[in-house]
Amino acid sequence: MTSVSFCRRSGANRFRQVASFVFAIGLAAPTASRLMAQTNVPPVPSAPPAATSVEPVFPKTDPSDFTADSPTKEQVEGFLRASWGYDTNRVYEVARILKTDVPGVSNVIVLVGEKGRKETGALQFIVLPDGKHLVAGGQQLEILPFGEHPYAENRTSLVARANGPSSGGASKDLEIVEFADFQCPHCKEAQPTIQKILTDFPNAHFVFENFPLAQHPQAFRSAAYGVCVAKLGGNKAFFDYASAVFEGQAGLATDDGATLTLNSAVTKAGQDPDKVEACSKTPETKATVDASAQLAKDLSVNQTPTLAINGRLVPLGNADYNVLKQMITYHASNDGPAK
Template sequence: GTVPKLNKSKLESYIRYVEAYTAAVTINIHDPEPSAFPGYSRVLIHVSLHGRSGGDKVYYATADGEHFFNGSVWQLGQNPFLDTLVRLPQNGPSFGAANAKVTIVVFSDFQCPYCREFARTIRDNIPKQHPNDVRVIYQDFPLDAIHPWARTAAEWAHCITDQNPAAFWTFHDWIFQHQGEIDNKGTNLKDKMLGFAAEQKLDGVKLAACVDTHLHAADIAASVAAASALGVQQTPTSFFNGRMVGGSLKWDDVNSLVQFELSRPAEIPGPPASESKDGH
């Protein structure tokens, strides 16, 4: 369709008024793009406060650029979560079959007690119940405001994975198991990490240098930014083939969401084949 004339400053002041956004809120209106919805173009609007993303909103605009609405536009015969799937990071460490029918992307935080519960649920049950059908991908979403050592723990995880990709899940299970032994400010985090490294025959000096130089800070920031843009606000938040579900789910709920994906109607296409099926 034709891309509309768009008066961005007029649209911005209108949205500010509708949503009661103060001057502290930054609104970034992207250029209109053609949409799958005949007669309308798609306008992505990114909102942030003091540099923290408040999520992306998609609006649809008429050709004259005077009428807008926001909501879900579904095209029967297309995957309903496609818009999420194309923006969902899937480059984190994974376990499960590479060609699994269901991919669960979990945004998590190593200092979060609910993440600890959910991690145990996933790790205890998926390998036994769905060894071939489900792949789980871990993505970082440290909540710095309430979990002072979560981001540093994520840096240790990346540095450990660099040294030995297979050690990530050992570390993941270990740190959740020992979460309560690390004090809230993380003053004994480094000692605990070096103890783990020694147990696993990893090079502690190299690991500490990797963490101290923040070698993976940008990777963690990218995961957080992508999650925020998708509307993630709590940990854990999981995406089951692109379907967003917040909170620490019990196994029955996880299992029913997996079964739901496995029995998806044949006329609804599944997620597009992932680019990164080589996760650790």
């Protein structure tokens, strides 16, 4: 099992968005023992193995195993297609949709396999009466979005509210939002991955959103300086500033070191440190940083760095770049225009 690299928000609850759930159940090789037992697995394992002539074999479904009125088999398949469609090696079969003793609550079981492997596993989750959420997990239960378009509400919120510094294309039909903390070491580690994404998807609308974590004493100040650099110098100045802050991140360990590091980054971005410092202390700047952090919380982002790909939340700890690229390509081709 691979280790996961991220900075978690202090006091964050365990209710995560469906992206984390899909990674947990979806990208590792789905052997029966792992899929039945796993509850806290790496969010982004390695890319699946190349396909061979071997195919998993699922037992024939029994109509008596579909006793619930909702969701329908087609709705579950739509959910899985939205979540797994990027991976052409994955195969699955909705095996059961059963009524429970609680009105409107259904028990769903999906058999899962991968081309090139005989082993299969089982995924089980509970769909709630609203038809928009599911409950999954073992010792730590998670409440997650469900439906044929599970990322649509997130996408709508991000199109309307992700107003941070941006680069790339003007169209939000493919929008990639990064939630990051300047003092989070894993956010610094993720920057080469971000740059690869921007190179491979130059038409994507990329947005940086501040999510300063409480356990990082210089994170809010760094974010406030960034807001002011963007206000005074525009998007390019901001990204020059961000690159310099991440590069000099070790200097944020102390108050004096942070002052030197941030002022140096401001200068590299072509801005006046005194003007930026004054701007960073205004209520307007604080409100801008707070709004960015609130957006992250409203989406249930609880770790940095996290990407939102057309609303699909993807924790970047140990992300396999080829998998990310497949996922972005899939959403770019299938999500349709932003609304």
